Amino acid sequence: MSVLVVFDLDGVLIDSRAANYEAFARGVEALGLPTPAEEAVVDLIGLSAAEMLQRLGCPSERVGEIYEGFVKPHYLKNLPRLARAVEGAADVLTQLRQRGHRVVACTSGDRALQERALRQIGLRDFFEDMQTPDDSRFHKPQVEYLRELLQRVGHEGLVVHVEDSQVGLQMGLDCGVTTVFADYGFGKPDPLQPHFRIQKLSDLLEVEHVR
DSSP, rough: OOOOEEEEOBTTTOHHHHHHHHHOOOOOHHTTTTOOOOHHHTBTTOOOOOHHHHHTTTGGGGGGEEEEEEIIHHHHHHHHHHHHOTTTHHHHHHHHHHTTTTEEEESOOOOOHHHHHHHHHHHHGGGGGGGGGGGOOOOTTHHHHHHHHHHHOOOOOOOOOOSSSSHHHHHHHHTOOEEEEEESSOOOOTTTSEEEEEGGGGGGGGSTTOO
């Protein structure tokens, strides 16, 4: 039976810790604020860029300016140096496709950045579609954000959703899909309860429904 596997990207398939930290730190510094601690930035990954900047001290009226002028260009410029695929990512995606499953992405990241990151680490061709904030007026954890993707790809069967953030996990649970939390990623599921938890990406291949 074909399953639609929906992946979050940052922390689940893309090791973007260094890239995100450098880019958002540059944005905060452009505001004249002290350079944030790495964990202060990493703990926010999974939220939209706008919400990340605001939580890091950026006034809402300057979010667009700081993101477009500092965060985004720094990320794109330094991506080849900093982005990595999570260990085993290409093999896991290959096996999912060989088993007849469909693979899509649902991310809070800007489309240009995510497309560039996936191509840089050699994973873009595994995905038949991607939901980003550029495609919707909704965002995580709003359930409509995921439902738009499911409707667009026309999948009515079983959906397995792989996440590493509370906002993403909440969205999947509210949507009624099978949720898998990546403990190796950036976030913690508590107090939410996913259906499955994995310690490394290759564990996904042993999860019920995708075996």
